[in-house]
Amino acid sequence: MSDQDFATHDPAAWRDGFRTGLPTLFGIGAWGVVVGVAMIKSGLSIPQALGMTLLVFAGSAQLAALPLIAANAPIWVIFVTALVINLRFVIFSVLLAPHFASLPWHKRLGLGFVSGDISVALYLQRYPDPEPAPGKVSFLKGLLYPNCAAWQIGSIIGIFLGNAVPTEWGLGFAGTLAIVCILVPMVASMPALCGVLVAAAVSVLAADLPYKLGLLAAVVVGMVTAMVVEETGDRRRAKRKENGEANHV
Amino acid sequence: MSDLEIWIVIVSLAIATALTRSGFWLVGHKVTIPPRVQEMLRYAPSCALAAIIAPDLLLDGGGTVQFDLGNARLIAGIASVAWFAWRRRMLETIIVGMLFFTALRLLPGLLHSYS
Numbered sequence: 001m002s003d004q005d006f007a008t009h010d011p012a013a014w015r016d017g018f019r020t021g022l023p024t025l026f027g028i029g030a031w032g033v034v035v036g037v038a039m040i041k042s043g044l045s046i047p048q049a050l051g052m053t054l055l056v057f058a059g060s061a062q063l064a065a066l067p068l069i070a071a072n073a074p075i076w077v078i079f080v081t082a083l084v085i086n087l088r089f090v091i092f093s094v095l096l097a098p099h100f101a102s103l104p105w106h107k108r109l110g111l112g113f114v115s116g117d118i119s120v121a122l123y124l125q126r127y128p129d130p131e132p133a134p135g136k137v138s139f140l141k142g143l144l145y146p147n148c149a150a151w152q153i154g155s156i157i158g159i160f161l162g163n164a165v166p167t168e169w170g171l172g173f174a175g176t177l178a179i180v181c182i183l184v185p186m187v188a189s190m191p192a193l194c195g196v197l198v199a200a201a202v203s204v205l206a207a208d209l210p211y212k213l214g215l216l217a218a219v220v221v222g223m224v225t226a227m228v229v230e231e232t233g234d235r236r237r238a239k240r241k242e243n244g245e246a247n248h249v
Numbered sequence: 250m251s252d253l254e255i256w257i258v259i260v261s262l263a264i265a266t267a268l269t270r271s272g273f274w275l276v277g278h279k280v281t282i283p284p285r286v287q288e289m290l291r292y293a294p295s296c297a298l299a300a301i302i303a304p305d306l307l308l309d310g311g312g313t314v315q316f317d318l319g320n321a322r323l324i325a326g327i328a329s330v331a332w333f334a335w336r337r338r339m340l341e342t343i344i345v346g347m348l349f350f351t352a353l354r355l356l357p358g359l360l361h362s363y364s
Contacts, residue, residue, distance in 0.1 A: 023339030048255050055263040058270075060301065065262055072250055079261045086269035091293040093270060097277035105275055112271030117301065121294045128291075170350060173322060176302045177346040180329050181339040183302070186295040199296035200303035204314060207304045215300050222296030227289045 006132040007103060013135030017142020020126065024118050027178025028147055029154035034172035035059045036158020037165050042066040046159060053155035057114065057148065059175075061085045064212055084211040088219055092120040098130035100137065111144065116151070119143040121182050190233060195226025302326075321353035 032053075039049035039062065056062055061082040068078045093112055100108055123140055127133065158165070165171065187193040199222025206214030250258070273280075282290075306326045309315045318324065329346035336342070 023343075026340055027343050044255065045252075048252070048259065051256070052259045052262070055259055056266055058262070058266045061262060061266060065258065069250055069255060069258055075254065075258055075261060078258050079265055082262045082265035083269060086266055088293070088297040089266075089270040090273055091290060091297070093273035094277065094282060094287075095290055095293065097274045100274065101278040108274040109267075109271045112274035113267055115270060117294075117298060121298060124294060168354065170322075170354065173305070173325070173350055174343055174347055176305045176322070176326070177329050177343045178339065179298050179302045180326060180346070181333050181342050183295060183298050184330060184333050186298075192292060192295055195292045196295050196299040200299040200307075203300035203303045204307050207308060207312060214304075215297075218300035218303075219293055219296045222299065223289050223292045226292035226296070 005134050007107075007137050008134075010135040010138040013138035014142040016135075017123075017139040018146055019142075020122050020139075021119060021143045021147055024122070024178045024182070025146055025150040027174045028116075028118065029150040029157075030171050031059055031175030031178075032151045032154025032156075033158035033161070033165065034175070035062055036155040037161060037163075037167075037171075038063060038066055038158075039155075040159055040162040041167075042070050044069075049159045050156065053152060053159070057151065058082070058086060059151070060212075081211045084213055084216060087216050088117070089115070091219065092117075095124060096120060099127065099132075100140075102132065103137070111140065114144045114148045116144075116147055118178060118182055119147050121186065125185070191226040191230035194229045195222040198222050198225040321350050324353055325350035 036049065036053065039052060040046070044052065044066075052062060064081055064085055065078050068081060092115065096115065097108070097112075100111065103111070119140075123143055126139065127136060183196065187196050199218040202221045203214055203218035206217050208214070209217070306322050307314050307316065307320070309320070315323065325346045328349045329342045332345045333339070333342040
């Protein structure tokens with residue numbers, strides 16, 4: 001297939017991506033509202049908060065930066081914190097980049113910048129293999145652009161609502177629930193389930209580590225666990241097969 | 250922080266996001282990842298999602314693990330896992346989970362405080 005076919009706009013695939021991501025947009029928007037409210041409550045002016053949501057577009061990094069800004073932390077500390085929180089996107093981009101290696105660099109830069117957690121997970125569920133396929137780019141855009149729009153609209157609403165939304169409504173919980181829904185189908189295999197449970201436990205136990213390093217530790221330990229479980233299972237199956245054949249002889 | 254300093258922070262956050270999100274998209278085709286690492290990375294998205302939500306479900310405002318019926322988020326989270334496993338509808342699941350969470354939150358005297 002030529003690169004032309006691969007990158008040509010495919011309205012059906014775009015709509016397919018949009019439909020796949022649609023149910024998550026509510027949770028993303030609600031999450032955006034929470035971050036918007038949090039920015040105003042932590043003392044940013046409206047232009048600063050708008051600038052932050054439009055330029056940064058990374059909710060967890062924004063939320064982590066706010067107390068550091070309020071505490072007058074050195075700028076390099078805030079920068080390092082944001083890098084560490086976003087390190088999981090390096091892993092995501094290792095998975096996603098081979099799918100789109102043939103696109104021009106500015107498109108890769110743009111698509112990479114708007115790829116959020118949920119969109120990446122949904123995309124990889126649909127296209128696990130990096131071979132170019134027609135409609136792939138459009139499917140990804142159908143996931144990413146509405147996701148980004150929902151986030152920005154939610155954030156801007158949050159910024160202007162400011163102090164009007166009571167914290168105890170727990171609006172941010174909607175974002176957690178959206179992730180729960182994506183996670184459930186992903187843990188259909190024993191290795192994935194073990195990895196997820198271990199990652200969850202590590203993230204809770206290591207929640208106090210500086211720069212949100214606990215998140216990174218959780219991903220690494222979870223991944224290794226899943227791999228070990230997978231290989232143990234493979235070996236056991238191979239052994240059983242061997243024994244089965246021996247019995248036949 | 251002064252207005253200028255806050256803008257510097259905002260720009261540095263944007264750079265940190267661009268480096269981590271887009272960096273590999275730009276140079277990735279020049280790097281070869283060993284197959285074993287690639288296999289392991291298949292489990293990264295699910296582990297990352299779990300690591301993002303687990304503290305929200307299990308820790309209270311003071312950073313203590315709350316593993317009991319007084320934890321509204323945990324109970325609502327479990328209810329949503331069950332609902333999603335049954336119905337496979339995401340929007341329904343979010344609404345049910347939020348209703349659960351809000352109902353539990355409004356029950357007086359039962360819950361831990363989250364601030």
